[in-house]
């Protein structure tokens with residue numbers, strides 16, 4: 001099947017190959033890219049300073065669509081996470097449109113549950129479609145709920161990663177830019193990595209919804225390894 005290299009080229013500049021698995025981090029300076037974080041993973045474990053305690057990541061899909069590529073991408077992440085890391089996946093449907101009159105000490109039940117799921121997670125991993133060059137309104141609405149009360153919301157200082165997938169060739173790069181800007185408004189801490197984009201998503205998943213494109217799988221594993229190392233150091 002035809003494979004459009006353009007999206008991979010956006011993210012696959014020359015990188016050292018690493019073996020993944022039970023990695024231990026010896027030194028992770030501040031503000032590193034995912035590739036740099038992977039580079040400092042030491043397979044021997046000598047001089048380990050980083051904990052390997054269990055982590056929970058909350059995956060938030062920006063799509064409500066049955067068979068959504070973004071939901072499938074989050075599900076694919078489960079096969080590429082390091083040992084001890086669990087990914088729960090949630091959606092953004094069913095929340096009322098944000099209204100200060102509904103917010104306060106007793107927010108709608110769905111809102112309270114959504115906020116709690118973020119509070120319970122060590123980090124959030126978003127996967128978003130691109131709608132009209134931005135993120136879907138439902139995802140923006142969910143983030144608005146999770147961003148309140150300001151400065152002490154569940155998103156405040158929450159380690160966060162961003163993925164995107166679209167049927168078109170650009171993979172949602174414009175939506176990712178918007179999402180990162182929105183997250184900065186919530187005081188979330190966004191993983192500093194090159195955009196992880198899945199363009200032409202219809203060619204990357206099989207009919208059962210499995211991510212079958214080998215190059216995308218390899219990129220995903222690199223991204224997640226760097227993301228988890230960064231969360232642990234956070």
Ligand SMILES: Cc1cc2nc3c(=O)[nH]c(=O)nc-3n(C[C@H](O)[C@H](O)[C@H](O)COP(=O)(O)O)c2cc1C
Nearest residue numbers: 063065068069070071129130131132133166167168
């Ligand atoms: C309202 C709407 C607007 C869209 N706008 C864009 C767009 O600006 N850029 C793009 O690449 N794809 C656009 N798309 C296509 C979606 O990104 C594509 O359908 C994607 O697969 C949806 O994600 P999902 O598979 O997770 O549901 C749009 C789709 C919809 C429904």
